[in-house]
């Protein structure tokens with residue numbers, strides 16, 4: 420705590436003299452203040468809360484290793500076809516060494532977390548605070564509940580190498596189209612988005628081809644940004660294949676950089692001679 424000594428006070432990085440010296444110290448004002456609380460709801464305070472969500476998320480997830488997000492309906496129940504597919508995908512991903520990240524809620528999220536956990540993999544839930552009572556599902560090794568959708572979405576994209584999308588409603592469509600937009604605009608590269616459930620998704624795939632593409636709203640290659648399958652094994656294989664391609668590309672880049680450096684040093688050596 421900073422003490423007032425004569426006519427000078429050091430308050431953190433500040434040096435204050437004369438009338439600029441407040442009657443109390445910063446710590447005293449912090450510990451004693453009992454004023455209006457409106458500032459808790461003001462935007463500058465929210466910015467700090469948003470920052471703290473990023474810090475918590477980065478802190479929790481940064482050492483995760485390879486991971487895949489699984490999205491899908493919050494409403495499907497255990498012992499239904501889509502739920503069982505979610506469990507199988509969780510198991511397969513865990514078996515292939517991927518951590519499984521979901522929205523941490525019920526339905527497909529729970530199914531994929533359950534599959535990952537029962538196969539001995541990492542099972543992560545990134546929940547969201549909602550207006551109604553909500554809790555993280557029971558099949559998580561690590562969970563975090565975000566206040567802000569956009570912070571949570573950053574975590575999904577930053578810490579996963581791919582998305583698998585099962586049947587779902589608006590929430591699932593939002594996650595699907597955000598991922599596709601990030602791939603389309605080059606914000607993320609080599610990021611497979613795999614839709615599982617051909618009869619559920621073929622309507623939207625046809626609309627994308629027959630309306631979006633036909634009317635020039637997207638480019639000819641854009642529909643291929645999504646893979647479509649019924650087979651959980653194939654979904655995971657697509658992701659593994661993309662991982663191999665990514666690793667090969669990274670190796671080629673490292674080799675090309677090493678080659679450039681070698682050439683540059685040979686050139687400067689020959690100029691010196």
Ligand SMILES: C/C(=C\CNc1ncnc2c1ncn2[C@@H]1O[C@H](COP(=O)(O)O)[C@@H](O)[C@H]1O)CO
Nearest residue numbers: 490491492493494522524547587588589590591
């Ligand atoms: C509807 C019910 C609970 C909702 N709880 C959720 N918890 C976590 N994440 C959720 C929740 N609801 C939606 N999401 C996210 O959107 C996707 C599913 O939304 P959809 O509209 O059901 O397709 C999902 O991937 C989550 O990330 C009570 O049962």
